[in-house]
Amino acid sequence: MKSTGLFFLALFVATGLQAQIAGNLFSSKSGKIAYRYEYSGSVTNYSIYFDDYGKKQCFDLVGSNAGASDHSRTIITPETMYVINYDDKQVMKFPLDAKEKTIDAYGGSSAGGVDLQEMMAEITKSGKGKVGQETVLGKNCDVYVFNESEEGKGKYWIWKEFVVKADFLDENGNHSYIEAKEIAIDATVDSKIFEIPSGFEIMDMSQTMQQMKQLQEMYGVPEDDGE
Helix, strand or coil, X not given: CCCHHHHHHHHHHHCCCCCCCCCCCCCCCCEEEEEEEEECCEEEEEEEEEEHHHCEEEEEEEEEECCEEEXXXXXXXXXXXXXXXXXXXXXXXXXXXXXXXXXXXXXXXHCCCCCHHHHHHHHHCCCCCEEEEEEECCEEEEEEEECCHHHCCEEEEEECCEEEEEEEECCXXXXXXXEEEEEEECCCCCHHXXXXXXXXXXXXXXXHHHHHHHHXXXXXXXXCCXX
């Protein structure tokens, strides 16, 4: 599968989001934010769509690296997550358990990428590091600066529930830059955004995930060795 890198980046972008929650993930019913993400010489343009206050979400990614381009999409509904690879015309279908708070069990956190929702929560939960406000794309953003690596070293612009811009270093000192290019909140989102493309091969991962869950129950989850 030639598009493996971006394919799993799409999976990771969704990781950590509260896809199955009783309440609302966002205060607005629907909307779209388009981002440009630069990391380690690669560029990814992706758009986040949401409807029904975040109960339905779509992450559309187009990346380029060394002249090669990949396209993938992750769609999340309360019951199911679909990871779509447009280059290989394949869809991975994952069941979602309404009792689970996140979808970390799918292993996306090991694939690289960035989780904007988790980043926003970590930055704003304590209120520390706030240095003022700046306007980005017409939005009055709270600006946070952190120097401690465990809090995400860098500078972040937050508007409502969204990261609008971020310039930061990861734990290995690698530089990342994220900036919103379009913000359309409370805008109508076409329902077709959340549909699976016709003619694609669908790989149902239900049995695989059940087997993984059974193994975890039998042997437990391996401890992080800190490396």
